[in-house]
Amino acid sequence: xxxxxxxxxxxxxxxxxxxxxxxxxALDLSPAAVAALCDRRAGIGGDGxxxxxxxxxxxxxxxxxxxxxWFMDYRNGDGSVAEMCGNGVRVFARYLxxxxxxxxxxxxxxxxxxxxxxxxxxxGDVTVGMGRARLPEGEVAVTVGERTWPARNVNMGNxxxxxxxxxxxxxxxxxxxPPVSPPAAYPDGVNVEFVVDRGxxxxxxxxxxxxxxxxxxxxxxxxxxxxxxxxxDGTDPAVTGTPATYTVDVPGGRLVIxxxxxxxxxxxxxAVIVAEGAIDADWLARxxx
Numbered sequence: 001x002x003x004x005x006x007x008x009x010x011x012x013x014x015x016x017x018x019x020x021x022x023x024x025x026a027l028d029l030s031p032a033a034v035a036a037l038c039d040r041r042a043g044i045g046g047d048g049x050x051x052x053x054x055x056x057x058x059x060x061x062x063x064x065x066x067x068x069x070w071f072m073d074y075r076n077g078d079g080s081v082a083e084m085c086g087n088g089v090r091v092f093a094r095y096l097x098x099x100x101x102x103x104x105x106x107x108x109x110x111x112x113x114x115x116x117x118x119x120x121x122x123x124g125d126v127t128v129g130m131g132r133a134r135l136p137e138g139e140v141a142v143t144v145g146e147r148t149w150p151a152r153n154v155n156m157g158n159x160x161x162x163x164x165x166x167x168x169x170x171x172x173x174x175x176x177x178p179p180v181s182p183p184a185a186y187p188d189g190v191n192v193e194f195v196v197d198r199g200x201x202x203x204x205x206x207x208x209x210x211x212x213x214x215x216x217x218x219x220x221x222x223x224x225x226x227x228x229x230x231x232x233d234g235t236d237p238a239v240t241g242t243p244a245t246y247t248v249d250v251p252g253g254r255l256v257i258x259x260x261x262x263x264x265x266x267x268x269x270x271a272v273i274v275a276e277g278a279i280d281a282d283w284l285a286r287x288x289x
Contacts, residue, residue, distance in 0.1 A: 014252025031079025076211030086219020
């Protein structure tokens with residue numbers, strides 16, 4: 001029998017992940033293996049995989065090892081690599097606490113989107129410093145069926161197209177990626193958010209995540225939505241000198257996003273570990289054969 005592979009399952013506002021602890025980067029997690037693990041019928045099921053590796057042991061993170069001991073090697077549910085996942089960082093931090101690697105308070109985590117500052121609060125919430133948003137120039141549009149909306153191009157270390165709509169049902173089923181134009185704006189694909197207003201500085205969203213389909217939540221997407229809503233509302237903290245905080249409802253819960261005058265964005269929300277066990281290595285080998 002092959003040696004079982006340890007795993008955990010966790011979620012942040014129901015954006016769920018298979019967590020694979022592998023401190024020395026000894027596992028070969030191919031795209032096919034990740035997709036098999038994330039399969040909701042034949043595997044464990046998840047929107048993505050959080051591969052937990054020490055920064056010094058991963059070639060993409062060694063340069064960050066002096067700042068952050070742990071690297072979030074994040075993969076989308078289809079096995080593709082992603083630059084960043086905001087909900088994933090919160091769940092990754094919760095795992096580190098669960099495993100005894102860190103305690104409540106402040107820590108840092110290396111990601112492909114850079115080193116992220118994290119705070120583990122006593123009430124169970126996790127706050128992540130998400131960095132600054134970039135707002136690429138140029139008009140983009142999102143289409144579903146016969147409807148087309150202008151969208152805001154926001155980059156949170158990964159690309160987003162944010163469209164404000166009258167009804168979230170207009171987004172359709174979001175199983176497939178909604179067409180975004182011009183295609184040249186997003187050569188590597190894009191996360192698409194559909195947004196409605198719920199009240200002052202309070203919005204709700206649905207999202208198609210690149211590589212995963214519609215998910216119950218998207219942390220970087222919620223940040224992109226808050227930035228797009230603030231600009232639409234004429235609120236730029238860099239201009240006003242005052243932080244802008246938006247409540248963002250997602251199908252899986254609620255996130256609170258604050259953009260500060262220096263451009264730094266913080267995201268706060270819950271993160272939960274729900275199970276742990278072992279992957280049958282023989283099953284995985286047979287699945288990939």
